[in-house]
Amino acid sequence: MGHEGIELSTPSAIDRQSGSSTMPQAEPIVYVVDDDISVRESLELMIRCEGWKSQTFASAQEFLSRASVAAPGCLILDVNLPDLNGLDLQKQISADRTGMPIIFITGYGDVPMSVRAMKAGAAEFLTKPFGDNVMLDAMRTAIEKSVAEFAHRKEMQALRDRYALLSSREREVMALVVSGLMNKQVGGELGISEITVKAHRGNVMRKMDAASLADLVTMAAALQITRPDI
Numbered sequence: 001m002g003h004e005g006i007e008l009s010t011p012s013a014i015d016r017q018s019g020s021s022t023m024p025q026a027e028p029i030v031y032v033v034d035d036d037i038s039v040r041e042s043l044e045l046m047i048r049c050e051g052w053k054s055q056t057f058a059s060a061q062e063f064l065s066r067a068s069v070a071a072p073g074c075l076i077l078d079v080n081l082p083d084l085n086g087l088d089l090q091k092q093i094s095a096d097r098t099g100m101p102i103i104f105i106t107g108y109g110d111v112p113m114s115v116r117a118m119k120a121g122a123a124e125f126l127t128k129p130f131g132d133n134v135m136l137d138a139m140r141t142a143i144e145k146s147v148a149e150f151a152h153r154k155e156m157q158a159l160r161d162r163y164a165l166l167s168s169r170e171r172e173v174m175a176l177v178v179s180g181l182m183n184k185q186v187g188g189e190l191g192i193s194e195i196t197v198k199a200h201r202g203n204v205m206r207k208m209d210a211a212s213l214a215d216l217v218t219m220a221a222a223l224q225i226t227r228p229d230i
Contacts, residue, residue: 026069026070026071026072026150027052027053027071028052028053028071028072028073028074028143028146028147029052029053029054029055029069029071029072029073030043030047030052030053030054030055030073030074030075030076030139030143031054031055031056031057031063031073031074031075031076031100032044032047032054032055032056032057032075032076033056033057033058033059033060033062033063033075033076033077033078033081033086033089034056034058034076034077034078034081034105035058035059035078035081035082036078037058039078039105039128040056040058041056043056043076043135044056046132046135046136047139050136050139052073052139052143053073059081059082059083059084060081060083060084060085060086060088060089061083061084063089064084064089064092064093071150072099072143072146072147072149072150072151073100073143073146074100074101074102074103074123074139074142074143074146075093075100075101075102075103076102076103076105076135076139077089077090077102077103077104077105078104078105078106079104079105079106079113079117080106080107080108086104086106086117087113087116087117087120090102090104090117090120090121090122091120094120094121099146099149099150099153100146101122101123101141101142101143101145101146102117102121102122102123102142103122103123103124103125103126103135103138103139103142104117104122104124104125104126105126105127105128105130106125106126106127106128107127107128108127113125123138123141123142123145124138124141124142126138156222159219159222159223160223162207162208162209163208163219163223165207166203166204166207166208167203169190169200170200170203170204170207171225172190172228173186173190173197173200173201173204174201174204174208174216174220174225175220175225175226175227175228176189176190176227176228177201177204177213177216178213178216178217178220178221178225179227183197183198183201184197186201204216
């Protein structure tokens with residue numbers, strides 16, 4: 001089997017424009033839930049040969065009992081399990097494990113079952129027996145998607161944390177500045193002097209780690225900041 005790697009993280013527009021460095025990304029984890037030990041062992045070997053971490057489980061409940069880890073990855077899930085079936089597990093984890101692509105595997109899947117899984121957000125639906133290359137391609141695609149989503153969530157959380165440092169007045173100034181108003185116009189809207197606006201604007205740029213106005217506009221768009229009603 002091939003040992004092709006994947007790029008774990010690339011700077012987003014927000015990350016590049018803010019001038020902040022990209023933190024090392026957590027190593028992807030591939031979870032396997034299948035009651036067939038031979039399938040689990042085969043997939044675990046395949047996963048480790050590709051350089052990814054692996055965690056295997058014999059049942060849905062065993063998987064649910066493990067605390068979720070803050071790392072990108074994907075879930076290889078058998079549809080037919082002895083306790084909670086794969087489709088029901090997919091529904092159960094959709095809320096608290098967002099960003100985890102699911103690759104369904106089954107020995108006797110049918111079209112309605114696969115349609116239901118895909119409509120609920122499954123990354124792939126494979127019928128046993130499947131070739132190594134087919135599974136590897138599915139895993140690579142799922143992990144790449146998860147890595148991108150994981151990085152985006154981290155960037156957005158960092159952005160929200162910086163925004164939380166702004167005072168209410170600084171937030172008003174930021175919203176008006178990114179809407180295209182000049183400092184004098186912002187001062188007129190808020191009833192403060194242009195010098196005071198400049199001071200608030202400087203604080204906003206520093207706290208948001210923005211290198212330019214265009215950078216600040218990008219951040220405001222990501223945070224969905226709209227012009228306030230003054």
